[in-house]
Amino acid sequence: MIPSYAVLPDGSATSPRGFTAADAHAGLKTDGAPDVALLVSASSCATAGVFTRNAVRAAPVIYDQELLAERPGRIRAVAMNARVANACTGAAGLEAARAMARAAEQAAGLPPRTALVLSTGVIGVPLPVDRVASALAEAATRLSPEGGPLAARAIMTTDTRPKHTAVRLDTAAGPITVGGIAKGSGMIHPDMATLLAVLTTDAGSEPATLAPLLKRVADRSFNAISVDGDTSTNDTLLLLANGAAGVDPSRDGATWKSFEDAVLHVARALALAIVEDGEGATKILEIHVTGAATEAAAREVGRAIARSALVKTALYGADPNWGRVLAAAGAAGVPLAVDRLSLATQGDGAEAEEWLALAVGGATAEPDLARAREIFAQPRVRLRLDLGIGRAESVVWTCDLSPEYVKINADYTS
Amino acid sequence: MIPSYAVLPDGSATSPRGFTAADAHAGLKTDGAPDVALLVSASSCATAGVFTRNAVRAAPVIYDQELLAERPGRIRAVAMNARVANACTGAAGLEAARAMARAAEQAAGLPPRTALVLSTGVIGVPLPVDRVASALAEAATRLSPEGGPLAARAIMTTDTRPKHTAVRLDTAAGPITVGGIAKGSGMIHPDMATLLAVLTTDAGSEPATLAPLLKRVADRSFNAISVDGDTSTNDTLLLLANGAAGVDPSRDGATWKSFEDAVLHVARALALAIVEDGEGATKILEIHVTGAATEAAAREVGRAIARSALVKTALYGADPNWGRVLAAAGAAGVPLAVDRLSLATQGDGAEAEEWLALAVGGATAEPDLARAREIFAQPRVRLRLDLGIGRAESVVWTCDLSPEYVKINADYTS
Numbered sequence: 001m002i003p004s005y006a007v008l009p010d011g012s013a014t015s016p017r018g019f020t021a022a023d024a025h026a027g028l029k030t031d032g033a034p035d036v037a038l039l040v041s042a043s044s045c046a047t048a049g050v051f052t053r054n055a056v057r058a059a060p061v062i063y064d065q066e067l068l069a070e071r072p073g074r075i076r077a078v079a080m081n082a083r084v085a086n087a088c089t090g091a092a093g094l095e096a097a098r099a100m101a102r103a104a105e106q107a108a109g110l111p112p113r114t115a116l117v118l119s120t121g122v123i124g125v126p127l128p129v130d131r132v133a134s135a136l137a138e139a140a141t142r143l144s145p146e147g148g149p150l151a152a153r154a155i156m157t158t159d160t161r162p163k164h165t166a167v168r169l170d171t172a173a174g175p176i177t178v179g180g181i182a183k184g185s186g187m188i189h190p191d192m193a194t195l196l197a198v199l200t201t202d203a204g205s206e207p208a209t210l211a212p213l214l215k216r217v218a219d220r221s222f223n224a225i226s227v228d229g230d231t232s233t234n235d236t237l238l239l240l241a242n243g244a245a246g247v248d249p250s251r252d253g254a255t256w257k258s259f260e261d262a263v264l265h266v267a268r269a270l271a272l273a274i275v276e277d278g279e280g281a282t283k284i285l286e287i288h289v290t291g292a293a294t295e296a297a298a299r300e301v302g303r304a305i306a307r308s309a310l311v312k313t314a315l316y317g318a319d320p321n322w323g324r325v326l327a328a329a330g331a332a333g334v335p336l337a338v339d340r341l342s343l344a345t346q347g348d349g350a351e352a353e354e355w356l357a358l359a360v361g362g363a364t365a366e367p368d369l370a371r372a373r374e375i376f377a378q379p380r381v382r383l384r385l386d387l388g389i390g391r392a393e394s395v396v397w398t399c400d401l402s403p404e405y406v407k408i409n410a411d412y413t414s
Numbered sequence: 415m416i417p418s419y420a421v422l423p424d425g426s427a428t429s430p431r432g433f434t435a436a437d438a439h440a441g442l443k444t445d446g447a448p449d450v451a452l453l454v455s456a457s458s459c460a461t462a463g464v465f466t467r468n469a470v471r472a473a474p475v476i477y478d479q480e481l482l483a484e485r486p487g488r489i490r491a492v493a494m495n496a497r498v499a500n501a502c503t504g505a506a507g508l509e510a511a512r513a514m515a516r517a518a519e520q521a522a523g524l525p526p527r528t529a530l531v532l533s534t535g536v537i538g539v540p541l542p543v544d545r546v547a548s549a550l551a552e553a554a555t556r557l558s559p560e561g562g563p564l565a566a567r568a569i570m571t572t573d574t575r576p577k578h579t580a581v582r583l584d585t586a587a588g589p590i591t592v593g594g595i596a597k598g599s600g601m602i603h604p605d606m607a608t609l610l611a612v613l614t615t616d617a618g619s620e621p622a623t624l625a626p627l628l629k630r631v632a633d634r635s636f637n638a639i640s641v642d643g644d645t646s647t648n649d650t651l652l653l654l655a656n657g658a659a660g661v662d663p664s665r666d667g668a669t670w671k672s673f674e675d676a677v678l679h680v681a682r683a684l685a686l687a688i689v690e691d692g693e694g695a696t697k698i699l700e701i702h703v704t705g706a707a708t709e710a711a712a713r714e715v716g717r718a719i720a721r722s723a724l725v726k727t728a729l730y731g732a733d734p735n736w737g738r739v740l741a742a743a744g745a746a747g748v749p750l751a752v753d754r755l756s757l758a759t760q761g762d763g764a765e766a767e768e769w770l771a772l773a774v775g776g777a778t779a780e781p782d783l784a785r786a787r788e789i790f791a792q793p794r795v796r797l798r799l800d801l802g803i804g805r806a807e808s809v810v811w812t813c814d815l816s817p818e819y820v821k822i823n824a825d826y827t828s
Contacts, residue, residue, distance in 0.1 A: 055752065089777050323538035329469075406815055
C-alpha cells in the first residue's frame with residue numbers, strides 16, 4: 001500500500017501551520033546547553049494526552065491531567081524542561097508545575113490555564129521555578145516556525161540526538177500536516193526512564209475523537225518500544241490539533257483512517273528514534289509476534305521478550321540464544337501452547353524469504369548456527385515468533401544491553 | 415527471640431539422617447567439572463515442590479509435577495544435571511527426562527517412579543541421556559552422607575561457589591535436621607535464570623501438610639530474592655521429608671512453627687547465597703518494605719525495586735538516587751499514597767538507630783548526601799521503605815547490576 005502521506009525533510013512539531021517554538025537556557029544542564037523549550041499554537045487546540053500509569057506521578061503529569069480533564073479544547077502551549085523531573089517533590093512540586101505553566105502563559109501572552117508542562121530529569125530534586133520562568137520569557141521572544149528541532153534538542157537528557165519528524169497528508173479537503181518532537185533516556189529499561197513526546201497537527205478535531213485515536217497510536221508506537229513506557233513517573237504523550245489547516249479529517253472514515261496512519265507514522269518514527277538512541281545501544285531488535293489470540297496478547301509477549309536482560313545481552317554478544325526468547329515469551333503471563341511456538345530471525349534489509357528458522361514446535365529447528373550468529377551480529381535484527389494460537393499480531397522494538405548502559409546509569413545524579 | 419535451631423558446619427542436603435549423595439561426570443561441562451548429582455533417601459519421602467509458573471516449562475518440571483501429583487509420599491531420589499536445561503526440547507525432551515529418572519532409579523536400585531529430576535543450563539539443547547545415565551550409575555556407587563556439598567558443586571552453572579547449609583532443631587520428641595543445596599545463575603535478572611533447590615529433612619511428615627509450609631517458606635526466601643523466581647523454565651524448589659529422625663513435628667503447633675522456622679532458615683540462607691553470588695554482583699541490597707496493606711503487597715513493592723535496572727546500576731555506582739527507588743515502587747502495580755512514602759538507608763552492620771532518612775512524605779528528606787554515598791558504597795546496603803498504609807511488611811534481597819553481568823550473559827551458549 002502506498003502511504004497517502006509524505007515525510008517532510010527536517011520536520012518537527014512546528015511543521016503544522018500555526019505552531020511556533022523556541023529553546024532557552026535556565027542553567028539546569030551543567031554543560032550550558034539549552035534546557036527549556038516553549039511550543040505555542042496561534043489558536044486553541046483540541047488536545048489528547050496519554051500519561052504514565054505509575055502510582056508515583058510527577059507534578060507536571062498531575063497538573064496536565066487535571067488541566068486536560070477541565071479544558072481539553074483550549075490548550076495553547078506546552079512548556080518543557082530537561083534535567084529536573086519535578087517528581088517526588090510533594091506539594092511544593094505541584095506548585096512549581098503550576099508556576100511554570102503560569103510563566104509560560106504570561107510569557108506568550110496567553111489566557112490562564114492554557115499551557116501544559118513537561119519535565120524530565122532527576123527525580124526528587126526541586127524545580128528552580130524562577131530560572132525556568134526567566135528562560136520561558138526569553139524563549140517567548142524568539143518563537144518561530146523553525147523552532148521545533150531546537151525544542152527537541154532542549155529536552156534531551158542522556159539522548160545523543162534530538163528526535164523530531166513530520167508528515168504531510170493530502171486529503172480531499174486539502175493538506176494536513178502532523179509533526180512531533182520526543183525525547184527518551186535509557187529505553188533499555190524504559191520502565192523508569194522518562195519519555196516525553198509532543199505531537200501537533202493543523203487538522204481540526206474534537207478532544208473526544210482525538211483521545212481514542214491517540215491511545216491506539218500510543219499502543220502501536222511508544223508503548224511498543226521495549227516495555228512499560230507506562231510506568232515512569234513522567235511519561236507523557238500529547239497530541240495538539242489547532243485546526244489551522246481548515247480540514248477536519250474526522251468528517252469521513254477514509255480520511256480519518258489516513259489521518260491516524262499519518263499520526264502513527266510520526267509517533268512510530270519518534271519511538272524508533274528513541275530505541276536507536278537507547279543508552280549504550282549498539283543494535284536494534286524488532287520483535288514481530290504473530291498467531292496470537294489478540295493484539296494485546298501479541299504485544300505483551302513482544303514486550304516480555306523486549307524487556308528480558310538475557311535476550312538483550314545475547315543480542316549484544318551476537319549470540320543466537322533462541323531458548324532465552326522462548327523462555328521470555330513464556331514469562332509474559334499470556335497463555336501459550338509451547339509445542340506451537342515457532343521462531344525465525346532475519347537480518348537487516350533481508351528479503352522476506354530469507355527468514356532463518358530457529359525453533360519449530362517449541363524445540364530447535366536445528367538452524368545453521370554460523371548463519372544465525374551472522375544475523376545476530378547485524379545492527380538491526382528481526383525476530384518473528386508465531387504463537388500458533390490465533391490471527392492477531394504486534395511489533396515491538398528494543399535495543400541490546402551493553403556494559404555502556406551500566407556505566408551511563410551508575411552515576412547519573414552526581 | 416533465640417532460634418530453637420543450630421546451624422551445622424558444612425551442612426547440606428545430606429546432613430539429615432538417611433540421605434546420601436554423590437556427584438559424577440557426564441562431560442556436559444566443557445571444563446571437565448562434575449555436572450551430574452544424585453541424592454538418595456534410605457526410605458520413602460513425603461515431598462512437596464514449588465515450580466516455575468512460566469508457560470514454557472522445562473521437561474523435568476513437567477515430569478516432576480506429574481510424578482508429585484501421583485505419588486507425593488513415595489519419592490526416594492533426586493537426579494540432577496547442569497549445563498543442559500532440557501527446556502524447549504519437545505516430546506523428545508520429556509522422554510529424556512523420563513529416561514533420566516529411570517536411570518537414577520535403576521542405578522540406585524529403587525522402584526520405578528520414585529526419582530525426581532532437575533536440569534539447569536542452556537535452553538533448547540537436547541539432553542545427552544546416555545551420558546547422564548552412565549554418570550548417574552557411577553554416582554550411585556559412591557553415595558555418601560558427605561556427598562551433599564559435592565552435589566551442590568555439580569549443579570553449578572555460572573555460580574562461583576556451591577550453596578549448601580543445614581540446621582538442627584531440638585524438639586520435645588527429639589532432634590530434627592533440615593538441610594539443603596541450591597544453585598542460581600544470574601539472579602540479577604532471575605526471571606530467566608534457573609534456580610534449583612533441594613531441601614531435605616529427617617522429620618516425618620505428610621505431603622499435604624508439607625506443601626503449604628513449603629509455599630510459605632518459598633515466598634519468604636527464594637521468591638524474595640530479586641523478582642520473578644517464578645518465571646524461569648526450570649525453577650524448582652523441593653522439600654523431601656524421610657522421617658528417619660522418628661519425629662513428626664506436625665503433632666503440635668509450637669513444634670510445627672519451630673520446624674517451619676528451621677526450614678525457612680535453610681531456604682533463606684541458600685537464597686541469600688544465590689544473591690551474593692549473583693552474576694557480576696559487587697554488593698547486596700536488602701529492601702525492607704513496611705507499612706503495607708498486606709505482606710503480598712509489601713513483597714510486590716520490594717520486588718519492583720529489586721528488579722529495577724536503574725536502582726541496581728545506581729547501587730553499583732554508589733549513587734544514592736532515592737528517586738529511582740520511589741519510582742520503582744510506584745511501578746509495582748500496588749496502590750500507593752505518594753505523600754506517605756518514607757525511605758531510609760543503612761549500611762553494613764549499622765545499628766537500628768543509624769538509619770539515614772532519604773525521603774519523607776514522598777519528597778526529599780534533605781539527607782547528608784556525602785553520608786548517603788558512603789552507605790551506598792558499602793558491600794551490603796539496606797533500604798527501608800514505609801508505605802504508610804497498613805502494618806504488613808516483607809524483606810526482599812537483590813544485588814547490583816555491573817558491566818560484568820553483561821559480559822557474562824553476552825556469550826553464554828557458545
